[in-house]
Amino acid sequence: DGWIQLSKQGPNGTVMTGDSVAVVKDNEINNWNVDARVDFRVNDDTKVILSAGRSNTNGIELTGLGAGEARDWSYSYWQARLLHKDLFIQAYGNESDAGESFMRRSGNLIVDNSQFISYQIQHSTEIGSLALTYGADAYLTRPKTLGTINGNNEYSDNIDEKGIYVQGKYGFNDKIDLIGALRYDNHTFVEGTQMSPRAAMVYKIDPRNSFRLSYNKAFDSPSALNYSLDILSGYLPTGIGVRGIGNRGGFNFNRDDNGNINSFYSPYAPGQIALNDITGTNVAWEVFKAGLTAELASAFGISTESVNEALSNIFPNPLIGLKNSLMVLNLDENASSPFIPISADAIKDVDPLINSISTTREIGYKGFLGDRLAATVDVYKTNITDFVGALQVMNPNVFIDGNSAYEALMNPNAINESVLEYDLILMALDGAYTEEANGMIEDDIAAGLAQIPYGTVMPEEYTGNDVIMTYANFGDVTINGMDFAATYYLDDKTQIAGTYSWVDKNKYETAEGILVPLNAPAKKASLSVSTKLFDTFDLNVRYRWQDAFPVNSGVYIGEVDDFAVTDITLGYNLLEHSRIDLSVQNITDNMHNEFVGAPEIGRLAMLRFSHTF
Numbered sequence: 206d207g208w209i210q211l212s213k214q215g216p217n218g219t220v221m222t223g224d225s226v227a228v229v230k231d232n233e234i235n236n237w238n239v240d241a242r243v244d245f246r247v248n249d250d251t252k253v254i255l256s257a258g259r260s261n262t263n264g265i266e267l268t269g270l271g272a273g274e275a276r277d278w279s280y281s282y283w284q285a286r287l288l289h290k291d292l293f294i295q296a297y298g299n300e301s302d303a304g305e306s307f308m309r310r311s312g313n314l315i316v317d318n319s320q321f322i323s324y325q326i327q328h329s330t331e332i333g334s335l336a337l338t339y340g341a342d343a344y345l346t347r348p349k350t351l352g353t354i355n356g357n358n359e360y361s362d363n364i365d366e367k368g369i370y371v372q373g374k375y376g377f378n379d380k381i382d383l384i385g386a387l388r389y390d391n392h393t394f395v396e397g398t399q400m401s402p403r404a405a406m407v408y409k410i411d412p413r414n415s416f417r418l419s420y421n422k423a424f425d426s427p428s429a430l431n432y433s434l435d436i437l438s439g440y441l442p443t444g445i446g447v448r449g450i451g452n453r454g455g456f457n458f459n460r461d462d463n464g465n466i467n468s469f470y471s472p473y474a475p476g477q478i479a480l481n482d483i484t485g486t487n488v489a490w491e492v493f494k495a496g497l498t499a500e501l502a503s504a505f506g507i508s509t510e511s512v513n514e515a516l517s518n519i520f521p522n523p524l525i526g527l528k529n530s531l532m533v534l535n536l537d538e539n540a541s542s543p544f545i546p547i548s549a550d551a552i553k554d555v556d557p558l559i560n561s562i563s564t565t566r567e568i569g570y571k572g573f574l575g576d577r578l579a580a581t582v583d584v585y586k587t588n589i590t591d592f593v594g595a596l597q598v599m600n601p602n603v604f605i606d607g608n609s610a611y612e613a614l615m616n617p618n619a620i621n622e623s624v625l626e627y628d629l630i631l632m633a634l635d636g637a638y639t640e641e642a643n644g645m646i647e648d649d650i651a652a653g654l655a656q657i658p659y660g661t662v663m664p665e666e667y668t669g670n671d672v673i674m675t676y677a678n679f680g681d682v683t684i685n686g687m688d689f690a691a692t693y694y695l696d697d698k699t700q701i702a703g704t705y706s707w708v709d710k711n712k713y714e715t716a717e718g719i720l721v722p723l724n725a726p727a728k729k730a731s732l733s734v735s736t737k738l739f740d741t742f743d744l745n746v747r748y749r750w751q752d753a754f755p756v757n758s759g760v761y762i763g764e765v766d767d768f769a770v771t772d773i774t775l776g777y778n779l780l781e782h783s784r785i786d787l788s789v790q791n792i793t794d795n796m797h798n799e800f801v802g803a804p805e806i807g808r809l810a811m812l813r814f815s816h817t818f
Contacts, residue, residue: 234264254286267802269430269596269759270308270438270449270674273315277304291329293340298322310439316351339371346429356435358451364393364429372403382407384419392426394453395560399424414572425561427452427593431676432558438674438760441602441658443492444472446671447534449596449759455557456599456664456675466531466549469603470670471660478660480549480603486527489605489659493650528609530655531601531662534672536762544658547601552662555599555677562590580691587686591678594721596759599673600662607655614651674759680715684708684723699736706730711754722755724800726765743776761802768797783816 240258261279265272282299303317327340346364355362372386386403405419434451461467468477478485502509532544567585661670686708693701706729712722729751736744750769770791777785794808
């Protein structure tokens with residue numbers, strides 16, 4: 206809570222500031238929506254449908270870089286459809302207006318007037334026993350963020366996705382249908398053309414039961430944010446920024462002839478700094494002394510000049526023998542330390558993003574087992590190639606190795622006894638640094654010095670000293686799964702239904718040893734009972750359960766606990782065309798989280814009135 210000065214990056218890198226606004230954490234959400242639709246029946250074969258709408262929201266929104274506050278963020282959309290016999294044509298568009306929204310960590314304003322436009326045409330025909338559907342579509346993404354989201358990518362972030370497709374269904378005989386499809390797509394930032402085939406066979410045992418075999422290969426192109434993101438999330442205590450960056454061309458680190466990382470950048474010194482070079486390592490020492498000087502001068506009413514002179518006499522300058530250590534920012538909110546040690550040879554270059562390819566093989570059944578039990582079962586195996594993960598920290602920060610700092614501080618040094626405030630400074634140091642190990646001043650200062658992130662190892666493609674969070678393809682993963690659903694009809698008024706979904710893993714390990722979660726539970730189930738009371742009331746009681754699962758999505762890292770809730774819905778037919786429904790989700794008010802970083806959810810009651818014309 207507090208006040209922040211809103212700012213945004215304008216043209217040519219200029220920074221514009223706005224009003225100071227109160228930042229008070231408030232989980233209240235205020236939304237409104239309005240929609241309109243008009244149908245024109247031109248004749249028996251032709252219909253035109255026009256629709257448009259607008260929504261507005263105020264509240265805290267989760268992003269991959271932390272919480273943002275939506276203030277009068279609105280979306281507008283329009284849609285026009287033409288249906289003429291077997292021809293379908295559609296144009297669709299939406300536009301965003303971020304209002305006065307901002308990132309809560311950095312105070313940066315969010316400007317988002319982006320547009321998305323889609324055009325589609327589809328036609329169907331039959332040739333004997335072959336039913337054909339074919340068409341083309343185009344998706345045009347036009348980001349407009351004034352540099353507040355896409356930064357330096359602002360003027361090269363338009364994406365065009367265009368595709369053509371054909372699908373056929375052939376009735377081989379009364380029992381067997383064969384289905385095949387083929388699609389070609391092109392993407393602005395993806396080389397070449399992507400082909401997606403699909404094949405299936407449906408075997409109808411009888412009119413009430415069927416089996417299905419299918420093969421499907423599909424691609425998932427990286428999003429506009431995956432390619433063009435360039436936004437500041439916040440700062441480390443030493444002023445080093447944490448920035449989300451899209452990945453178009455990959456990132457490569459500067460290495461020596463042996464392939465080892467050999468340099469870094471710091472906000473406290475110009476240019477490239479050699480790792481473990483005395484000039485570089487003493488940058489950290491000077492940063493530490495500056496903070497200590499200001500703290501002591503303020504606490505004891507001594508001039509900063511005197512404190513600085515005393516410190517320079519107490520400890521050698523430069524410190525000989527300092528060595529660097531590398532650590533990666535740890536985003537796990539439950540972690541005991543904000544940084545994780547990493548060796549130099551563990552720092553990997555990041556390849557440019559490419560499409561993820563999913564290949565799924567499935568066998569399924571749908572039908573009635575007897576007169577009252579309906580069931581569906583799907584068993585599948587999915588191979589995902591080049592899985593695109595959430596934002597991950599790519600580059601490490603540079604620290605001083607604590608052991609080397611202690612040894613450097615213990616080196617013999619001359620002390621100038623003529624400094625008048627020397628004894629007072631020494632007493633202050635002795636009082637301020639007595640919490641580590643044996644309470645020695647040198648021991649405590651070494652421990653404090655080793656906690657300062659004063660530099661960052663940077664890729665060649667990026668200038669600055671920010672910690673970079675970016676997207677990457679994390680290798681291949683194979684998932685086996687099953688979905689089951691069944692409904693038992695007790696009579697014409699009451700039915701019992703259940704569902705169960707299972708996958709064999711909710712995280713996997715890449716070839717580099719990186720654990721990548723799927724951000725979804727491996728198991729979830731539901732059981733419900735629906736009945737009609739007095740011919741006017743509809744009652745549904747549903748029990749939902751899902752298993753715990755790990756999360757790694759941008760700055761949200763941790764685990765979601767398993768939970769179970771019970772929902773009740775009661776509906777009443779007021780008139781022939783009027784109805785009122787009361788829905789209470791989580792009726793026992795079981796407070797739980799459904800994602801890391803999201804607020805706890807308790808009971809939610811909704812009352813709805815509807816009338817059809």
